[in-house]
Amino acid sequence: MHYRRVLVVAVAAVTTVGLAAGCSSSKKSGGGGRGPITFVTGKDTSGVWPAIANQWNAAHPNEKVTVKQQSDQADQQHDDIVQHMQAKDPGYDIVTVDVIWTAEFAAKGWLVPLKGQYAIDTSPMLGGPVKAATYNGTMYAAPFASDGGLLYYRKDLVPTAPTTWSELISDCAKKTSGMGCYGGQFSQYEGLTCNAVESIYGAGGTVVKSDGKTPDVNTPQAAEGLNFLVNGFKQGYIPKEAITWTEEPSREAFQSGKLLFLRNWPYVYAHLTGDANSQVKDKFGVAPLPGSSGLGTSTLGGHSAAISVYSKHQGTAFDFLKFIETPDIQLNQFLKVGTLAPVLKAPYTDPTAIAKFPYLPTLQKSIDTAIPRPVSPFYPAITQSIQTNVYQALQGSLPVQSALQNIQAGITKAAGG
Amino acid sequence: MTAATGEKAGQEGQVGAGRERERRRRRARASQGDSRLAWRLIAPTIILLIVVIGYPVVYAVVKSLQLDKADAGINPSTGFFQQGGKFVGLKYYRYWFNCNCPNGTNGHEFWPAVQTTVIFTVITVIFEVVLGTMMALVMHRAFKGRAIVRAAILVPWAIPTAVTARLWEYMFQPHGVVNSVFGTSIIWTGSVWPARWAVMIGDIWKTTPFIALLVLAGLQVIPDELYESARVDGANAWQRFVRITLPLVKPALLVAVLFRVLDVLRIFDLPYILTHGANQTTTLSILAVNELRSSQNAAAALSTITFLFIFLVAFVLVKIFSVNVVQTQARTVKA
Numbered sequence: 001m002h003y004r005r006v007l008v009v010a011v012a013a014v015t016t017v018g019l020a021a022g023c024s025s026s027k028k029s030g031g032g033g034r035g036p037i038t039f040v041t042g043k044d045t046s047g048v049w050p051a052i053a054n055q056w057n058a059a060h061p062n063e064k065v066t067v068k069q070q071s072d073q074a075d076q077q078h079d080d081i082v083q084h085m086q087a088k089d090p091g092y093d094i095v096t097v098d099v100i101w102t103a104e105f106a107a108k109g110w111l112v113p114l115k116g117q118y119a120i121d122t123s124p125m126l127g128g129p130v131k132a133a134t135y136n137g138t139m140y141a142a143p144f145a146s147d148g149g150l151l152y153y154r155k156d157l158v159p160t161a162p163t164t165w166s167e168l169i170s171d172c173a174k175k176t177s178g179m180g181c182y183g184g185q186f187s188q189y190e191g192l193t194c195n196a197v198e199s200i201y202g203a204g205g206t207v208v209k210s211d212g213k214t215p216d217v218n219t220p221q222a223a224e225g226l227n228f229l230v231n232g233f234k235q236g237y238i239p240k241e242a243i244t245w246t247e248e249p250s251r252e253a254f255q256s257g258k259l260l261f262l263r264n265w266p267y268v269y270a271h272l273t274g275d276a277n278s279q280v281k282d283k284f285g286v287a288p289l290p291g292s293s294g295l296g297t298s299t300l301g302g303h304s305a306a307i308s309v310y311s312k313h314q315g316t317a318f319d320f321l322k323f324i325e326t327p328d329i330q331l332n333q334f335l336k337v338g339t340l341a342p343v344l345k346a347p348y349t350d351p352t353a354i355a356k357f358p359y360l361p362t363l364q365k366s367i368d369t370a371i372p373r374p375v376s377p378f379y380p381a382i383t384q385s386i387q388t389n390v391y392q393a394l395q396g397s398l399p400v401q402s403a404l405q406n407i408q409a410g411i412t413k414a415a416g417g
Numbered sequence: 418m419t420a421a422t423g424e425k426a427g428q429e430g431q432v433g434a435g436r437e438r439e440r441r442r443r444r445a446r447a448s449q450g451d452s453r454l455a456w457r458l459i460a461p462t463i464i465l466l467i468v469v470i471g472y473p474v475v476y477a478v479v480k481s482l483q484l485d486k487a488d489a490g491i492n493p494s495t496g497f498f499q500q501g502g503k504f505v506g507l508k509y510y511r512y513w514f515n516c517n518c519p520n521g522t523n524g525h526e527f528w529p530a531v532q533t534t535v536i537f538t539v540i541t542v543i544f545e546v547v548l549g550t551m552m553a554l555v556m557h558r559a560f561k562g563r564a565i566v567r568a569a570i571l572v573p574w575a576i577p578t579a580v581t582a583r584l585w586e587y588m589f590q591p592h593g594v595v596n597s598v599f600g601t602s603i604i605w606t607g608s609v610w611p612a613r614w615a616v617m618i619g620d621i622w623k624t625t626p627f628i629a630l631l632v633l634a635g636l637q638v639i640p641d642e643l644y645e646s647a648r649v650d651g652a653n654a655w656q657r658f659v660r661i662t663l664p665l666v667k668p669a670l671l672v673a674v675l676f677r678v679l680d681v682l683r684i685f686d687l688p689y690i691l692t693h694g695a696n697q698t699t700t701l702s703i704l705a706v707n708e709l710r711s712s713q714n715a716a717a718a719l720s721t722i723t724f725l726f727i728f729l730v731a732f733v734l735v736k737i738f739s740v741n742v743v744q745t746q747a748r749t750v751k752a
Contacts, residue, residue, distance in 0.1 A: 079710065086713075108486070109497050136496030187606075188695040241591035243607040377491065377498065380710040381522065388521035391695065395608060398520075409519035414711075 032117070035313040036064045037093035037320060039305070040081070043072035046267055046338030056323055063316045073246075074098055074190045078380075085110040085308065093311040094320060096303050097141045099132040099372060100190070100379050105306065106135040107377035112307040114139040118318050120325070128370055129343045133304045135375070140306055142321040145334055146341040147301025148366035149198050150359070151287045152254060152262040152272070154280065161287030165202070165228050168261060168290050172237050175260040180239035182232060183250045184263040188391040191246055193373060193383045194299050195263065196390040198289060200225035201371050202296030207386075208374045208411070215411035218404045224292060226400050230393055243394060255280060263289065265301060266363055270339040286359035288366055300370035302341070341367060378414040385410025474724070477717040481509055485714035501714070509718035523708045527719075530704045531726075533697055537617060537688075538681040544621045545677060546670065549628030554662075556629065557636045574626040582690035585619040589691075612696035616688045620681070628673045635669025636662070671738050678734065682727045701726075 041049065049067045057064045070077045078101055084092045085108070097105060105111050114120050120142050122130045129143035153161050157175065162168040172181035185191030197207055205222030208215055232238030239259075242250070247264060254262040255272055257279040262268075269286070272278050289296040305324065307317045323329065330342040335353060341363055347353050348364040374382055389406045392398035398406075486501035516524030556567050573581070588594040589605035596602055605615045639662065647657050685702035688694060694703040701723045708716040 079706075082710065107491060107496055107498050187693075189693065241604055241607070243604060244591060377496075378487075378711070384523070384707070385519070385521035392520075402520075406520040410521045413518060413522060 032315045033311075033313045034063060034315045036062075036066070037311070037313050037316050038066045038068055038091055039094045039096075039320065040068045040070065040092050041096040041303075042070050042074070042077045044069055045072060046270065046340055048333050048338040048340065051337065052324065052329060052333050055329075056320060060316075060319075063313070063319075065320055068092075081105070085310070088310045090308075090310045090312050092308050093313055093317045094305050094307055097133075097306045099129075099300060099302050099304070100383070102133055102141050102304065102306070103135045103375050104377045104379055106138075106140040110309055111140040112309055112311075112314060114142060114307075114321075118307070118314075120322065124327075124345055125325075125343050126345060126364075126367055128300050128367055128372070129302050129304070132300055132302065132372055132375070141304035142306070142325060143302060143304040143343040144324045144330075145303050146343050146367050147265050147303075148341065148363060148370045149194065149263055149289055149298035149301075150266060150363065150366060151289050152264060152268065153285055153287060154260055154283055155285035156283040157260060161285060162261075162290050163288075163295055164290050165292055169237055172260065178258065180242070180253065180259050181237040182261045182263075183239065183242050183245065183253055183259045184229075185246055185250055186229070186238075186242050186391075186394055187244050187246050188387050189246060190383060190387070192390055193386045194301065195229065196226065196386055197299050197371075197373055198263070198296065199228050201299070202289065202291035203228070204292065206371075207407075208376075212375050213415060215408045217411070218408040221292075222404055223400050226390065226393060226403065228292075229390075230396075230400055233394055234396065243391075254284075266339055266341050266359075269357070269359065286362055288362055298366045298370045300367065300372040302343070374411070376415065381414035382411050385414065478721050480714050481718035481721050482506060483714055484508075485712040487712045488714075509712075509715045510722065512715060513719055513722060523704060523711065523715075526699055526704055526707075529697060530699050530701050533613070534682055534684075534700045536613070537620070537684065537700065538678055541617050541620050541624075541681055542674060542677050544617075545625045545628050546674060548621070548625045549673070550632050550666075550670070552625065552629035553632035553636055556633050570626050570629060572626075573623050574630075576623070578623065578686045579690055581619060581623050582687050585615065585622075586691045589615045606692050606696065609697045612692045612698050616691055616698050619687055619691060620684070623687075624677065624680070628670075628677065631669050631673035632666055635666040639665045675731065675734050679727055679731055682730060683723065 039049075039053075044050075044067075049069075053065050053067050070080050077096075078098070081092070081095050081097075081101075085105070095105075097111075102111075106113075112118060115138055120139060122139070125143065126146060129146045130139070133139050133141040133143050151161060155161075158171050162171050168182060175181055184195045186195065200207060200217070200222045203221045203225035205217070205219050205225050207217050207222075229238070233240065233243070239253075245253070247268075250259075250262060251264055251268050251271060253259045254264075254268075255275065255278050272280055272284055289298050291297065305321050307314050307321070311317055325343065327344060327346055330344045331347045331350060331353060334340045335342050335347050336356065339357065342348070348360050354360050373379075376382060385407050389398060389403040389410070393400050393403040482504060484501045484503045484505045486498045489499040489501045489503075491497070492499055512524055513527045516522075516527065518524035552570060556563065556570065576584075586606070590596075591602070591604050591607075593605075595605070603611050605611045643661050643665075644657060647661055652660065683702055684700055685706070688698045688700055689703050689706070692698045694700075694707065699707070701719065705716045705719040705723065708719060
């Protein structure tokens with residue numbers, strides 16, 4: 001008697017689940033569909049998307065774009081996209097892909113390849129961002145904003161920016177009391193990977209060989225690069241609290257006059273000049289990153305837009321992709337409003353732009369010489385290995401040599417080694 | 418008794434027995450009808466529970482025994498991941514218990530995560546029990562403004578955990594509230610034990626009211642006469658507390674401890690938002706979510722391991738301390 005009741009309930013439950021599973025659509029859209037789209041991007045800290053969306057919506061009343069903003073943290077943006085892709089959600093038509101996620105998302109088959117009817121003309125674009133959006137020889141995303149590391153410095157205290165690390169350390173003597181000398185992003189997250197690889201590159205080291213896969217980080221150059229940061233904490237030219245800094249806290253430290261040198265992204269420029277509480281409005285300059293024996297190399301950042309294979313309006317999505325790469329949007333929205341780095345070559349030589357943003361040639365050089373982080377579908381595991389070991393090295397609980405050995409082994413293991 | 422009355426008594430006895438059987442049969446039929454109605458009434462809830470809880474648990478276990486797409490290798494010509502799904506048995510379970518992975522990988526973090534989770538559990542539950550019982554004793558007395566105190570004590574419990582985590586993250590900044598008030602310059606989220614204490618303080622602040630409430634409920638069932646007679650017999654406050662209050666409040670206290678232990682063993686939101694799991698504050702749940710980025714099925718295996726671990730702890734606690742989760746307090750307070 002008892003068993004029969006349980007059986008009836010169980011059958012009812014299984015039927016319900018079966019119906020529910022059948023309801024979700026898992027069909028891939030054939031392509032070319034037109035209609036309203038949703039554009040998913042991280043938190044709009046630069047305030048550029050409302051105007052761009054309005055311009056598109058005015059011209060395309062039947063194919064409106066809705067901008068959906070995610071968290072401001074890259075790891076959470078990544079996880080959010082992964083969740084929706086695993087659920088085959090057709091509601092995410094275009095997703096903003098950080099340069100480090102392109103390989104992973106493309107390898108998992110979530111992005112529409114941009115070839116054939118979806119080919120993009122890349123001749124007016126900078127080389128680095130285009131390469132970053134390419135995986136296995138095919139473009140999977142359309143770059144719309146680039147990013148490179150820059151050195152912001154107090155030109156009222158240090159008239160010429162340092163070009164080497166030893167110059168920077170001796171310039172520390174020029175700071176006033178209550179100031180820290182050098183700051184970056186050293187909390188345990190993706191920003192730390194950026195700072196760490198920039199230091200490694202700056203000493204002539206590398207993370208992976210030119211094939212993009214084999215790790216080669218256990219070298220004396222890489223150790224010298226990491227030691228620039230480790231010694232910073234040991235000797236005090238990096239303030240102790242910087243171990244908790246992400247982009248915004250480090251910007252705030254520089255903006256309130258408590259830091260002599262800051263390594264950060266171009267978006268900071270708008271805040272330093274435009275914010276009401278900025279103590280450094282006309283007192284700062286922008287320079288390329290210093291390195292060990294000469295100028296250093298920044299890591300390539302930036303974002304691209306990719307079409308989800310589960311989108312039902314891929315035709316409209318593709319047109320929106322091309323729209324955000326037009327010279328007008330690149331110059332007038334991304335650069336002038338958000339001080340983000342455009343991906344087209346033209347804005348960097350536009351005279352009105354250079355008059356307003358004198359650091360543009362520095363930024364272009366930074367992006368042109370930027371080295372990407374390892375391009376791999378296993379990037380989450382790679383960056384975790386780098387973050388964890390570098391963080392412990394900065395805290396002084398792990399020797400630099402062991403940290404590099406662990407990173408080397410971690411990258412090998414990530415790719416199934 | 419004469420034989421006649423004896424016979425009559427016997428007959429009456431038989432009739433009585435017959436009526437008794439009749440009554441029992443009617444009760445059985447009624448209870449059968451009741452039980453059928455009861456099943457029908459709770460069937461929707463059971464279906465919902467099976468779908469929301471049962472299906473994901475079974476799905477996770479099934480997935481944890483299959484090869485994940487991310488471990489299936491990359492097709493060299495297309496660059497895409499190959500299909501996963503092949504049955505691999507306990508591969509992922511062996512991975513977690515026995516990785517020999519380099520520092521910085523998720524596999525390396527399993528045993529540290531177990532250690533961190535257990536440390537959190539032991540320390541926070543001890544603090545919460547002591548502080549919660551003290552708070553309950555205060556709330557139990559009748560004094561002016563007691564209602565306001567009782568309501569105010571509940572505020573931390575009512576605030577969503579994500580907000581609590583952000584709040585404490587803000588307060589634990591290098592130039593934040595905690596350092597200013599105590600005149601220290603500890604970088605709370607910058608090293609292992611300060612970060613762990615930051616998480617534990619946030620958790621203790623948030624859930625002590627929960628224990629206080631449960632203990633208060635237990636206190637209010639204790640009859641006052643016991644205290645009266647103890648006072649008459651010359652017992653002082655400490656003796657009254659140890660000999661009367663504690664034993665009688667023990668059932669409610671043990672239930673509270675059981676719930677708290679289970680809660681902290683699976684804690685995710687507070688450490689994830691406050692420290693992001695850095696500085697050895699990664700608990701088992703945070704590790705599972707971190708693994709999701711690389712390999713879903715390995716994360717499913719870790720979730721199953723966590724589930725079994727918590728189940729085992731609950732089982733042991735209930736058995737050892739005879740936590741009467743089901744019995745009411747009244748049965749233990751026998752006059």
